[in-house]
Amino acid sequence: MTTMKEIAEKTGVSVSTVSLVLNDRDEGRVKSGIADQVRAMAEKLGYKPNPLARSLRTSKTRILGFISEEVATTPYAGGIILGAQAAASQLGYMLITVNTDGEDSEDEEITALKRYGADGFLYAKMSNRYTDVPESLASTPLVLVDATDRQGRFPSVEPDEIRIAHDATTRLIEAGCQRIAYIGCSEPMLAQDRRFEGYRTALEDAGRTYDESLVCNVLNNGPALQAVSELFDSQRPDGFFCFNDARAWYVYECAARRGLFIGKDISVIGVDNHRVLAETLEPQLTTVELPHFEMGYWSVCKLVSMIEKRDLDDIDMPETTAPLPPLDSPIPAMIRCTLIEKNSVAQRA
Amino acid sequence: MTTMKEIAEKTGVSVSTVSLVLNDRDEGRVKSGIADQVRAMAEKLGYKPNPLARSLRTSKTRILGFISEEVATTPYAGGIILGAQAAASQLGYMLITVNTDGEDSEDEEITALKRYGADGFLYAKMSNRYTDVPESLASTPLVLVDATDRQGRFPSVEPDEIRIAHDATTRLIEAGCQRIAYIGCSEPMLAQDRRFEGYRTALEDAGRTYDESLVCNVLNNGPALQAVSELFDSQRPDGFFCFNDARAWYVYECAARRGLFIGKDISVIGVDNHRVLAETLEPQLTTVELPHFEMGYWSVCKLVSMIEKRDLDDIDMPETTAPLPPLDSPIPAMIRCTLIEKNSVAQRA
DNA sequence: TTGAAAGCGCTAACAA
DNA sequence: TTGTTAGCGCTTTCAA
Numbered sequence: 001m002t003t004m005k006e007i008a009e010k011t012g013v014s015v016s017t018v019s020l021v022l023n024d025r026d027e028g029r030v031k032s033g034i035a036d037q038v039r040a041m042a043e044k045l046g047y048k049p050n051p052l053a054r055s056l057r058t059s060k061t062r063i064l065g066f067i068s069e070e071v072a073t074t075p076y077a078g079g080i081i082l083g084a085q086a087a088a089s090q091l092g093y094m095l096i097t098v099n100t101d102g103e104d105s106e107d108e109e110i111t112a113l114k115r116y117g118a119d120g121f122l123y124a125k126m127s128n129r130y131t132d133v134p135e136s137l138a139s140t141p142l143v144l145v146d147a148t149d150r151q152g153r154f155p156s157v158e159p160d161e162i163r164i165a166h167d168a169t170t171r172l173i174e175a176g177c178q179r180i181a182y183i184g185c186s187e188p189m190l191a192q193d194r195r196f197e198g199y200r201t202a203l204e205d206a207g208r209t210y211d212e213s214l215v216c217n218v219l220n221n222g223p224a225l226q227a228v229s230e231l232f233d234s235q236r237p238d239g240f241f242c243f244n245d246a247r248a249w250y251v252y253e254c255a256a257r258r259g260l261f262i263g264k265d266i267s268v269i270g271v272d273n274h275r276v277l278a279e280t281l282e283p284q285l286t287t288v289e290l291p292h293f294e295m296g297y298w299s300v301c302k303l304v305s306m307i308e309k310r311d312l313d314d315i316d317m318p319e320t321t322a323p324l325p326p327l328d329s330p331i332p333a334m335i336r337c338t339l340i341e342k343n344s345v346a347q348r349a
Numbered sequence: 350m351t352t353m354k355e356i357a358e359k360t361g362v363s364v365s366t367v368s369l370v371l372n373d374r375d376e377g378r379v380k381s382g383i384a385d386q387v388r389a390m391a392e393k394l395g396y397k398p399n400p401l402a403r404s405l406r407t408s409k410t411r412i413l414g415f416i417s418e419e420v421a422t423t424p425y426a427g428g429i430i431l432g433a434q435a436a437a438s439q440l441g442y443m444l445i446t447v448n449t450d451g452e453d454s455e456d457e458e459i460t461a462l463k464r465y466g467a468d469g470f471l472y473a474k475m476s477n478r479y480t481d482v483p484e485s486l487a488s489t490p491l492v493l494v495d496a497t498d499r500q501g502r503f504p505s506v507e508p509d510e511i512r513i514a515h516d517a518t519t520r521l522i523e524a525g526c527q528r529i530a531y532i533g534c535s536e537p538m539l540a541q542d543r544r545f546e547g548y549r550t551a552l553e554d555a556g557r558t559y560d561e562s563l564v565c566n567v568l569n570n571g572p573a574l575q576a577v578s579e580l581f582d583s584q585r586p587d588g589f590f591c592f593n594d595a596r597a598w599y600v601y602e603c604a605a606r607r608g609l610f611i612g613k614d615i616s617v618i619g620v621d622n623h624r625v626l627a628e629t630l631e632p633q634l635t636t637v638e639l640p641h642f643e644m645g646y647w648s649v650c651k652l653v654s655m656i657e658k659r660d661l662d663d664i665d666m667p668e669t670t671a672p673l674p675p676l677d678s679p680i681p682a683m684i685r686c687t688l689i690e691k692n693s694v695a696q697r698a
Numbered sequence: 699t700t701g702a703a704a705g706c707g708c709t710a711a712c713a714a
Numbered sequence: 715t716t717g718t719t720a721g722c723g724c725t726t727t728c729a730a
Contacts, residue, residue: 014701048464053723056401056706097446256605363717402707405722
């Protein structure tokens with residue numbers, strides 16, 4: 001590893017000059033001839049600054065801590081982390097991802113990260129909920145990801161759940177569904193409340209009346225299938241908006257057992273948390289993809305702008321995001337919908 | 350943040366003494382009275398060493414790089430990372446997880462990590478394959494995770510695929526299944542070859558003849574369901590060993606469409622890559638969980654033992670896991686798989 | 699316009 | 715048994 005010292009020696013200048021030049025602080029302070037020489041030598045020797053030494057001096061590490069309970073364990077987390085990493089690397093930061101098992105380890109991991117000098121933190125949850133931020137985090141720059149600070153002290157980046165649900169339900173309406181059910185989540189969380197709201201207002205916006213007997217909130221196990229089954233038979237819906245793919249699966253199962261086909265007899269849109277389902281059932285199940293990548297990406301941009309106290313308007317998203325597919329599907333019952341939208345990420349505060 | 354200097358001043362000794370004591374190198378070099386005083390003061394002041402400064406001096410960072418293509422994007426990766434993180438944190442290391450999008454970014458990320466001073470690397474793949482290790486990694490301590498070095502230069506930690514398949518198939522035999530099918534993966538990879546081998550030898554070990562018409566290797570999409578369907582009808586198997594849960598899904602689908610029930614009419618064991626399925630279909634599907642946590646954990650132990658050039662026999666797995674072979678296991682490249690069986694297979698008399 | 703010098707917090711060889 | 719000293723590689727006054 002080449003050091004500034006070597007460059008200084010080989011160029012016949014002092015280390016301070018090298019430092020000045022290589023940090024682009026030479027404007028009007030170092031003769032441009034010298035500056036050029038230094039730069040050339042640095043290039044030739046393949047100089048790369050030693051971040052450790054720099055950090056020791058500046059107490060800025062360009063390290064970001066990404067803290068999540070289960071996030072990194074769940075499939076959909078991947079997108080968030082990927083996005084966060086992309087942004088970090090583009091902005092010259094390094095992302096350290098840490099999983100905490102909920103309780104104990106959390107504070108430990110946070111202190112560890114702090115000692116390594118993390119400049120700021122991302123605090124991510126699995127699904128949008130009101131969240132209490134651990135005290136140990138309160139003193140450093142912090143952005144919540146797919147979570148909302150209960151005390152409203154910290155900025156957060158979250159998907160626009162209402163809109164997601166509104167869009168999905170509207171799709172079902174436009175596909176000609178008459179009786180649209182909502183298979184939700186019976187655990188309390190923002191995502192559930194908001195998706196339900198989106199479902200409801202979409203119906204109302206289309207001039208329909210919301211019918212609570214078409215709603216069924218279940219957990220991810222046990223009696224869920226039974227509950228969906230009952231709804232299926234008693235209400236005979238022809239369209240389903242599902243909180244996630246696990247729930248869409250129950251509908252799928254009901255249909256299979258009754259000899260019905262999704263995309264033909266009934267329409268289903270599910271928010272796709274676990275990519276498997278989309279991959280496995282692709283032709284039949286319509287999925288809504290949450291803008292995970294974008295969430296991660298945007299959170300990091302936000303965080304860095306806080307750390308460096310500057311606007312990051314110049315930073316734009318990479319082109320990885322897909323546009324909304326047109327709604328011209330020939331078979332109305334089969335709506336293929338991959339909803340990835342940059343602007344469906346709502347930014348708060 | 351308290352520094353050694355402060356401790357030195359408040360205790361009236363020199364920094365070197367403090368350093369000696371706090372690094373437990375004071376045996377016979379510092380009077381025990383002084384040592385005690387120093388330790389007490391450190392404790393009182395809540396001293397934590399500054400890893401940056403230490404690293405700058407020692408050029409050891411206690412940072413480990415975890416590199417994976419898609420791993421962190423896929424659900425089952427979570428376990429590996431969790432395990433790796435657990436081990437790292439227990440051994441006093443920090444894990445930096447990096448996703449590369451395959452080609453370009455890989456070398457970049459690696460160099461970045463190297464500049465941050467990573468002491469060693471974990472290189473993980475999604476499913477056991479022969480892997481070419483990037484040149485940039487060849488010079489540092491390295492352990493492959495769920496992958497095998499094509500040139501055999503680096504140690505790797507992988508599940509015992511043959512045994513997994515053998516166990517699963519045997520289980521089906523014991524459950525009384527007469528015609529056991531294997532739904533495999535048609536992409537070439539070690540895991541597929543080995544699982545197939547395990548399936549086959551299990552049959553033979555039970556005195557049965559392997560029948561190739563009961564084997565169906567498919568991809569994860571398109572014609573897969575069709576192929577499984579045909580096998581289902583033409584061969585009428587009563588037991589299925591599936592390469593992964595996506596494939597178990599096809600069997601599930603076939604059963605549902607024919608009014609059959611898993612766990613009653615047919616038995617299915619699938620290797621559970623995507624935890625969702627286990628959660629959703631828990632009562633019906635028998636799953637084999639790969640020892641992901643253990644793989645991660647053990648890889649880190651192995652890596653650290655290489656870095657520190659010492660045995661880690663004293664390090665044992667946390668309680669959540671099954672016993673592991675000693676580090677100098679006769680087949681060093683292979684880790685014995687821990688089979689976690691969640692549910693029972695349909696029992697036939 | 700440049701360089702000398704101090705120091706970030708720590709370790710380690712060497713003196714005392 | 716303890717302290718002095720010299721850095722690790724970099725940034726940043728302050729003088730020249």
